[in-house]
Every structure is written in structure tokens, then in C-alpha cells.
Amino acid sequence: MPPPEPPRRSAVKELFSGVGYFLRGLGWVARHPLQWLFGLIPAVIVLVVYVLVLGLLAANLDDVAGWVTPFADDWSEGLRKTARVVAGIAVFGTAAFLAVLTFTALTLLVGDPFYESIAVKVEDSQGGAPPEPDVSLLTQIGRAIRDALILGAVAVLFAVVFFACGFLPVVGQTVVPVVAACVSGYFLTSELTAIALERRGLLRRDRFALLKRHRALAVGFGAATFVVFLIPLGAVLAMPGAVAGATLLARERLAVNMLVNEGDIGA
Numbered sequence: 001m002p003p004p005e006p007p008r009r010s011a012v013k014e015l016f017s018g019v020g021y022f023l024r025g026l027g028w029v030a031r032h033p034l035q036w037l038f039g040l041i042p043a044v045i046v047l048v049v050y051v052l053v054l055g056l057l058a059a060n061l062d063d064v065a066g067w068v069t070p071f072a073d074d075w076s077e078g079l080r081k082t083a084r085v086v087a088g089i090a091v092f093g094t095a096a097f098l099a100v101l102t103f104t105a106l107t108l109l110v111g112d113p114f115y116e117s118i119a120v121k122v123e124d125s126q127g128g129a130p131p132e133p134d135v136s137l138l139t140q141i142g143r144a145i146r147d148a149l150i151l152g153a154v155a156v157l158f159a160v161v162f163f164a165c166g167f168l169p170v171v172g173q174t175v176v177p178v179v180a181a182c183v184s185g186y187f188l189t190s191e192l193t194a195i196a197l198e199r200r201g202l203l204r205r206d207r208f209a210l211l212k213r214h215r216a217l218a219v220g221f222g223a224a225t226f227v228v229f230l231i232p233l234g235a236v237l238a239m240p241g242a243v244a245g246a247t248l249l250a251r252e253r254l255a256v257n258m259l260v261n262e263g264d265i266g267a
Contacts, residue, residue, distance in 0.1 A: 014214065029118075039114055039115060039239060054095060054096070066084060188225050192246035214253065
């Protein structure tokens with residue numbers, strides 16, 4: 001008979017607990033510098049590609065802003081410039097939002113052997129990793145590509161919404177970025193905990209069901225990761241720590257709860 005589920009903590013405590021797991025992950029790689037250097041390799045490769053794409057967008061941002069605001073062509077010069085400045089900010093902000101979300105998915109896809117190794121070492125340092133599931137490499141790659149495409153589609157959908165909301169006065173420059181950080185953080189947590197949870201037999205649908213039960217925890221961890229990833233080179237330097245923190249979170253909180261509530265998330 002499974003033990004009773006522990007009392008739920010408040011959403012605020014869960015939020016800060018999630019941030020704490022991110023900091024613990026950074027602390028783990030700080031104590032294992034070779035693992036940190038090892039985890040930088042795929043992140044650097046993907047970063048180069050993203051820098052080129054975002055740099056190209058920045059160089060042509062005036063033209064792009066004009067293209068998305070044809071309705072302002074006949075406005076007065078002041079209003080037209082204001083509209084296109086707001087549009088430029090919204091376009092680049094949307095691109096950055098997509099970059100952060102897809103950077104993690106693409107980096108995890110490219111660096112799967114690297115981050116799988118880091119996750120196993122994190123688990124070994126905490127008492128041992130569960131056995132690897134009996135799934136072929138091709139199947140694992142296929143699942144990773146499918147999940148990355150699904151995440152990309154969802155990210156584009158949210159990006160369109162946030163782009164449109166970015167035009168709202170005041171709200172678009174204050175509330176919307178905070179909401180975007182929380183939403184993207186939730187999906188980042190799903191991506192980063194996938195390695196540890198897949199070793200425990202959870203596929204994408206079950207992982208999201210589990211995270212839904214711990215939404216504040218997932219948002220806290222992911223939002224902290226998202227904010228650090230927005231810092232120049234933050235995504236590269238913090239990626240190994242984010243994987244380590246997500247592994248600790250999955251092991252200590254999500255996997256334990258999965259056993260207690262396995263009937264609620266499916267086989």
C-alpha cells in the first residue's frame with residue numbers, strides 16, 4: 001500500500017522551491033567542473049546558429065517592423081515611428097521567446113548523449129539512477145524529434161498571442177513579458193525533466209500530467225531558467241546546471257509523487 005500523499009505546500013513556496021532546484025543544479029555543476037565543460041559543447045554549437053539568425057533579424061528589424069505594420073503607412077510621422085518601434089520590440093521579443101524555448105529543445109536533441117550522461121551522474125551522486133528503459137536508440141530519437149516539433153508548434157502559437165498582446169499600451173511592456181516568462185518556464189521544465197522522467201517510463205503526455213499537478217514548482221524552476229537564459233551567453237553557460245537541477249527536481253519531487261499518485265497519470 002503506497003504511503004499517503006504529503007500535504008500540498010502553498011503555491012508561493014512551491015514557486016520558490018522550483019527556483020531552489022535551479023540553484024542547486026548550478027551548484028552541482030560548480031562542484032563538477034568537468035561535467036559543466038562537457039555539457040557546454042552542444043549548447044555552443046546551437047548558440048552559433050541562433051546568434052546568426054537573431055543577428056540577421058536585428059540587422060533587418062526596421063524593414064520587418066515596416067512589413068508587419070502596413071496599416072501605419074498613412075499615419076503621421078510620429079505615430080508611424082512609434083508604431084514601428086513597438087512592432088520592432090514585439091518582433092524581436094517574440095523571436096527571443098521562441099529562441100529560448102526552441103534552444104532548449106534543440107540543444108537537448110543535439111546533445112542528448114551529453115545530457116543523458118550528466119543526468120545519470122547527478123542521479124548516481126544522489127544514490128543511483130534507475131535502469132535505462134528497454135527502448136531502441138531510433139525510437140528514442142524519433143520521440144525526441146516528435147516532442148521537439150510539438151513544442152515548437154505550441155511555442156509558435158503562444159508567440160503569436162504574446163506578439164499581438166505586445167501592442168497593448170503599458171500591459172504589453174509589463175504584464176505580457178512576465179506571463180511569457182512563466183509560460184515558457186513551464187515548457188522549459190517539461191523539456192529539461194524529460195531525460196530523468198523518460199528513464200522512469202513517462203512519455204510526453206504523462207510528463208505534462210505530472211507537471212500539471214505541480215504547476216507552481218514547474219513554473220518556478222522554468223521561469224528562473226528562462227530569465228538566466230535571456231542573459232547573453234546565459235543559455236550556454238547555465239544549460240548543464242539546468243539539466244542537473246531538472247534531474248534533482250524530477251528525482252526528489254516528481255518521481256516520488258509519480259509513485260504515490262501513479263493511478264492519476266496513467267501507465
